[in-house]
Amino acid sequence: MGQTPKTASQYMEEANQVVERLSPEVAIPRHGDSNVVFIDVRDGKDIDQTGTIAGALRIPRGVIEFAADDTSKLYNPALTKDKEIMVVCAAGGMAALTGRTLHEMGYPTVYNVGGFNAWKDAGGPVE
Numbered sequence: 001m002g003q004t005p006k007t008a009s010q011y012m013e014e015a016n017q018v019v020e021r022l023s024p025e026v027a028i029p030r031h032g033d034s035n036v037v038f039i040d041v042r043d044g045k046d047i048d049q050t051g052t053i054a055g056a057l058r059i060p061r062g063v064i065e066f067a068a069d070d071t072s073k074l075y076n077p078a079l080t081k082d083k084e085i086m087v088v089c090a091a092g093g094m095a096a097l098t099g100r101t102l103h104e105m106g107y108p109t110v111y112n113v114g115g116f117n118a119w120k121d122a123g124g125p126v127e
Helices: 008-018 024-030 044-050 061-067 093-104 116-121
Strands: 036-040 084-089 110-115
Touching (some): 008 093, 024 116, 044 116, 061 093, 084 093, 084 116, 093 110
Parallel strands (some): 036 084, 084 110
16 A cells, blocks of 8 residues: 555556667568567457558467466467567557566567557558
């Protein structure tokens, strides 16, 4: 009870301090690199409506802790701590928060790629 409650903007500020934001122009040339994993953390309905980054893992933000934990039954073996992790969402907020979570779980190289529409508009590969 002694802690002051945090606001959403405080969580975002903290996440943005930990997770570097990359523009699509910087991230697109990394697409296809075997050392890079893209994750779309949006809800499946959103992805069904708009598509996603070609080859991106589709892991909703609500289950990222389980997918990233190699002791969990839901662990996704494509997520390894020696890879660069690029996270995308609708506008960048969920990607930042997810990136912070992954960083706290021991993933050293995590980037916020921002929103999917910016990726698509910049000519990034989509599916």
